Amino acid sequence: MKSLTSLHRLRQWEVDEIRRELGRLMTAQQNLEDQQEKLRQEIRREQQVVDQDHDRMLLSHNEYFDQAEERRKALRAGIEELRGHIDGQRRILEQQYRALKTAELLLEEHKKRTDKARLDAENRVLDEVGGRQHARQEAQTRKRSSRKPL
Numbered sequence: 001m002k003s004l005t006s007l008h009r010l011r012q013w014e015v016d017e018i019r020r021e022l023g024r025l026m027t028a029q030q031n032l033e034d035q036q037e038k039l040r041q042e043i044r045r046e047q048q049v050v051d052q053d054h055d056r057m058l059l060s061h062n063e064y065f066d067q068a069e070e071r072r073k074a075l076r077a078g079i080e081e082l083r084g085h086i087d088g089q090r091r092i093l094e095q096q097y098r099a100l101k102t103a104e105l106l107l108e109e110h111k112k113r114t115d116k117a118r119l120d121a122e123n124r125v126l127d128e129v130g131g132r133q134h135a136r137q138e139a140q141t142r143k144r145s146s147r148k149p150l
Contacts (some may be wrong), residue, residue, distance in 0.1 A: 004103070004106055004107045004110050005107065007103045007106070007107075008100070008103040008104060008106075008107050010103075011096065011099050011100035011102075011103045012100055014096045014099075014100075015093065015096045015097055015100050018089060018092055018093045018096055019093065021089055022086065022089045022090065022093060025082055025085050025086045025089060026086060028082055029079060029082040029083065029086065032075050032078050032079045032082065033079060035075055036072065036075045036076070036079070039068060039071055039072055039075065040072075042068070043065070043068050043072075046061060046064060046065070046068075049061070
């Protein structure tokens with residue numbers, strides 16, 4: 001029983017750890033997506049500035065737009081990498097969750113068997129006590145009936 005309980009706790013801990021890691025990865029992905037959105041907004045604002053004075057601003061902003069494009073690519077690559085890690089963690093979580101459920105079923109089945117064995121033992125004791133009590137009552141009844149004169 002102890003080993004089943006330990007196995008169940010271990011599986012629960014593993015599932016919890018994977019969930020925490022999955023949460024960290026999803027938070028990191030959300031942060032990158034937020035950065036990506038901020039970059040998009042920044043590029044739009046800069047593009048509006050360039051559109052206002054196209055000739056003069058275009059030369060000075062070409063380098064900015066090149067750097068922004070590199071940052072955008074890096075963010076996209078980071079997001080894709082995190083998505084791969086998240087998918088992997090989800091698969092691991094599914095496997096660990098199945099292992100947890102198996103441990104829970106084993107623990108439950110063991111508990112049912114031990115409860116049944118305990119109840120069977122209690123019933124045997126009660127049957128024995130009841131049988132002895134009945135035998136005593138029968139003996140007392142016979143004793144009384146044998147003392148009565150005819």
